Amino acid sequence: MPISRRNLLLAATAAPLISHAQGNTWPNRPVHLVVGFPGGSTPDIAARVLAEPLARALRQPVIVDNKPGASGNIAADYVAKATDDHTLGIVINGNLTSSKILYPNLPYDPARDFTALSLLVTAPLVLVALPTLPPGSAFFDAARAAGDKWNYGSVGTGSVGHLGMELLKSRVRGFAPVHVPFQGNPQVITAMLGGQVQMALIPPGVALPQVRAGKLKAIGLTSGRSPLAPEVAPLANAGVRDFNLEVWAALLGPASLSKPAQQRIERELAPIMKSAEVRQKLFDQGWQAVGTSPDGMRARVKEEAAIMASIISAKGIKLE
Template identity: 75%
Template sequence: MHASKRALLIACGLAATAALPFAAHADNTAAWPTKPIRLLVGFPGGSTPDIAARTIAEPLSKALGQPVVVDNKAGASGNIAADQVAKATDDHTLGIVINGNLTSSKMLYPKLPYDPAKDFTYLSLIATAPLVLVAQNSLPSGTAFFDAARQAGDKWNYGSVGVGSVGHLGMELLKSRVNGFKPEHVPYQGNPQVVTGMLGDQVQMGLIPPGVAMPQIRAGKLKAVGLTGGRSALVPEIAPLADAGVKDFNLEVWVALLGPASLSKPAQARISREIEIVMKDPDVRRKLFEQGWQAVGTSPDGMRTRVKEEAAIMSKIISTRGIKLQ
């Protein structure tokens, strides 16, 4: 065989051999998922995390070529589901979590069975929303609401989705900002239950995401006192709490997508690529907006930065207000 031809064949063989690892990696990435994906949500059906999970489940299922099955495991402010995600080893279990699972649970639960910083693969923030301070319809709004609350003292109650939730810590922060504001905390499994508690005269108020609050407010069954942060396109008719004299009260609730720390690299690469596309889809963004969410989507690093910054804020609230589990 001519020497130049032999050299060419050898070179081609070497090139093919060198390409094998990359081809195998691409094949592995394309192969995942190999069965239905279980998407754990730590709150009941109809709750804000559940709404967000079900909105992304269908388009994510189409993108991945496997069913994405939402599985509600309510309890312990979402920590039961979060722990199941952390301990999953099947490479096909993901979770939707809220702020508290990653920013405050470790400070509140000395025996928390998972480490928010070490036991998860952060994938993306999904959506954010301000919070609406909602009250029973018979109560006044604006500054008159806080005047009435001062007179009631600790005879009034507020509901939240549990100790350490944004609704709980936000109300405690509000108590520190408004002199004489002293409502007592009543925990519930989810925000729909908080709404039921207000309608049933068990609690007078709560900090609730727009997706759950607005149907009752627009139906005239509950009243909006004000909105955390500035005005929002999600609820343009609601004035900020700053208009009622509460300054610098900026809080959001958010939901995020994560997997266990053991999630394989091919799975991480595929889910990160697909969720970025899903979160840019106009139909997904519209559906989330209609349900009270502002679609965001972030890189894993962006999600980690947000968690770290908010954990510092929540730590301060917990320490200054002396918040502990009973």
């Protein structure tokens, strides 16, 4: 039977509506947001701040699943292998930028096994030192004179605090403190207060209470000026050039994540990340809300991965 011109026009008009309706069928059950660190950790806090408004927007429960271990790599691998189209993950820098180099047997490929969704939040690190040490550029003069007699703490080999300090050493001639790894930032702080280590790169939320109490001294920020630490000057003010480093958390899905899911998340996430309420909650927990496009996230990962690869190679950093 011949198809009339009117029917062709109706079909053409209906097609995008049908496509849109099909796209809106995602999600059709609860969405799981997998975090590779325990409850109360900074990635976990970011996940829980986002879970409630995301659940309202998607009209489905958003469940935060904590799967800690191996610096977040267990959770990242779980997300990479998910095939249910309702599993997403929040990861940190290392899972996408340095784990592939540090873990030769890493069970996932950061470049191939994920769908980038958004860089969610960032924060600079604060270079803190013992309160008896001089400020600014005079600190680096004293550190050069001390050579390898001074130590710095981090939350472990391959952490952002460790790799960041090694990067800083490459930017400051004669700066050579020795790495001492700890289980977490509380242990780093305890060691500093006890005089076992002279310095560390730690997040503002951990650093500033100690600085404001006069127990530690802030030497500078690893980024430009930040509202997260308004009283701390950038390390550039102390003479450190070409150095910029932040900790961040990003939202991703497995490579198999469907197009309708990707498009829905992108559409709903943008206004959430611009919400004054969400931005304030994240700020109160030590995060600056960002909310990039998938392309913006991919560009950030690519740039930082190249920097981390170069420092790991140059310093011969290996996990024991």
